[in-house]
Amino acid sequence: MKRKAATPCPCGGADYAACCGRFHAGQTAPTAEALMRSRYSAYALGLFDYIEATWHSSTRPPRANLRDDGARWIGLEVKAHREDGDAATVEFVARCRIAGRAQRLHEISRFLREDGKWTYLDGSFPEE
Template identity: 45%
Template sequence: MTRTTDVSCPCGSDLMLTICCGRYHQGEIAPTPEALMRSRYSAFALGLSDYLLATWHPSTRPAELGPDPETKWKRLVIVSAEPALAQSGQVHFRAFFYERGHGRKRWHVLEEVSRFVHEQQRWWYVDGSPTLTRLKPGRNDSCLCGSGDKLKLCCGE
């Protein structure tokens, strides 16, 4: 279990986890599709599979969602978030991550337009149309985590 104090929220909001996505992980209801999307990204980054399943609509929820210790989620970019209508919403995002394999890191970006529905007085993730792209950053390129540092000085090998 990951501590939820004194750490920045993985969703990129520049807030502490406890006052950002951590409150949703602890049971507060996310007020918008974007807030739910950010909290779900943070849950992926923190390995909170129970939260991911609990916020997935029952009609599309998988039976289980195991942890993936080889994947490290590093940055979330919200491309657009449609204003939530009474019963539905969409969020277009890009999530940057790397996987460890064969002694090195392989960077990817997952891009998705996620669909959400509002039922039972809360928002639920329904599904999305994901695309996965492998990235090949150079050591002197800016780090994909968004720090502004060169990759070799930040998340690089």
């Protein structure tokens, strides 16, 4: 019997099912970095319900604001990750193409645990 080849994860993992796919399927991300990677992958795959569900309730935008903006996400580099109790930061650079033009997003994201799960609170952009 031929074994099915693994599908690469958008965040850079070798196998989507073992990487971000398990979080998209309902498993809780154990760290803020794992949640950030899974959110990146959700953007790449158009899983906007997941993005909404993992956004902190105090900063979550209206559902109508979560939509496909035509970006094709092509790479992620995590630069730093720090957890301090129920708060964390993750600095990353995400690359995409919008209308054929290369873009990069450098963000320092803040995360909080809410009801025992990591959630995205907000982010700042150090290059602005």
